[in-house]
Amino acid sequence: MVCELRREFKFPLKQLLAISELSKATYYYWVNRFERPNKDEMIEQVMLEIRQEHTNAGYRPMVELLKQRGIYVNHKKVQRLMKKLGLRVTTFWHKSRKYNSYKGKVGTVAKNKLHRRFNTSIPHQKITTDTTEFKYYDKGVQKKLYLNPYLDLFNNEVISYEISKQPTYQAIATALQEALELTSDCLYRRTFHSDQGWAYQMKNYVFKLKSQKIIQSMSRKGNCHDNSVMENFFGLLKQEIYYGHVFNSFEELEQAITKWIHYYNTKRIKKKLNWMSPIQYRLTYSK
Template sequence: MDEEGWQDEAAGGAAGSTEGRGGFASRAASGDRAAQARARAHEKAAGVRKKSGGVLRAARRVKFDFIAAENAHDGLDVKFMCRELGVSRSGYYDYLKRPISQHQRDDLALVPMIHAEFQKHPRGCGSRMVTGALRAQGQPISRKRVRRLMTEEKLCHRLKRRFVHTTQSKHERAVAPNVLERDFAVKAPNKVWVSDITYLHTRRGWCYLAAVLDVGSRKLVGWQVGPTMEESLVLGALTYAIEQRNPPPGLIQHSDRGTQYAGRAHRQVLVDHEMVCSMSRHGNCWDNACIESFFSTLKRELPNDHVFDDWHAVDRAVFEYVEAYYNTRRPHSALGYRTPNEYEQSLAV
């Protein structure tokens, strides 16, 4: 081969090798794009798996509901989700064409009833109260079902506030024995009253509420709000209850061992009206559980989310809560989900 021929062949070979390298680079770039697409698909799959969680092991109906929701909300590909969840596309589309079940129709009918019961209460209510109220209306429904529907509808009642101890039991005054002994199964009013004091916060400091609750009907029969926690506070609540109820002799008046309830003036009122004085054991709040439960409910359901201006504002709020809601409209589980007034009226018939 002469020198020119050799140079031509070398040039052709170099050109061919350049073309080969270019083709390889193109194929490599295409491979990179495919790898990136596969990575994105895996990321999508991971997202679906993370969102679905236990749905991957659930029934097909739940998986189909999940696919429909994700497709409507995020526009995720149906084919991709069916493959990841292990169901067929034909089965999914066939499921969409089916009419809803009777169970689903019942759920749709129950939802507005649950909303209506929830809205009756200033701060909502829990599944237990909703279930009891619906059963009282003739709806045979389980609490588990109500809890599920309330979760789906994002209905959540206001949480309880923390407990603060207010009893001042370190004193030298005489205390009475525990006559009640936690026997809260009282079916008639004006047999047992329970009393206690709690605190409420205002912009001008703490104020205090003394309350008297009739265990037989769970009705609040007396209360007094004031800026100080003195014996006059509990005397005002007890006097109001006596004026409203005119109880017969022998009524048990139970309280804790606080210095206000062990005072001479308070004990004299009990003697004058032939009431039996009963006090909780030392440091045992469960002996007065009924009134503690009422205070917890009151603080959770008072209509003010902000701090009250002063104790007069608290007095007005408590009056409205008791007279316009608690005694008249709030169902109680111990009364078969009837209100205190309804329960007393049923006994009077």
């Protein structure tokens, strides 16, 4: 205000400072600060562009994404600039009730052969799966959507998935068939892991795995840590597109999930994968 009055009405600076009770040193500090060129303007612009695509990237991924664009900035500066630009990481502590597909022993319950050995250096060797539910509204009536993904533990890539309005065996079988075909190139014996949900105990499901000499593995009853990779994946998905949002149709929610899975596979970088996306990591391995 002092600068504007001085510039527009030519008031003496001394008089304006007395009226505003502002010291001369403070006045010149702010004048110099506002007139100083922003040397970080280019970096800030790139960071804003990155956030358009990676909507919930924290400072660590931001450092790596800047590097990929030829901009090398230390993490402390990135933290400071993100704070300045208001680029916060959204966190929701609310968790919805976990979908439980366990209906007792309705078929064959496999032993836990994976034993939480979630790492592998071989693509398509260890696959894990689970089902999760989402809620949406259709003309004001709350309904549910079910997601059945298959995840490759080599790079945590979603290799197949099916979305349905009901928790059906057909939805799981469709995703399973795609996963079986995609992983058939593995030269080592494959392991498919799941919880003890009713669909994974069914004769048809068990037969499909046995017919291809695949080891079937199941988490122990009531032990979510035996399939923590899938739990973490579902948590990440819901954190970034579901919690805090209201979806008003099946199609709207389905599209959001489909779009996010594509982003997750192709662009979402992870420290575990040397700051590459799952598909980038797999392609690098295959070279």
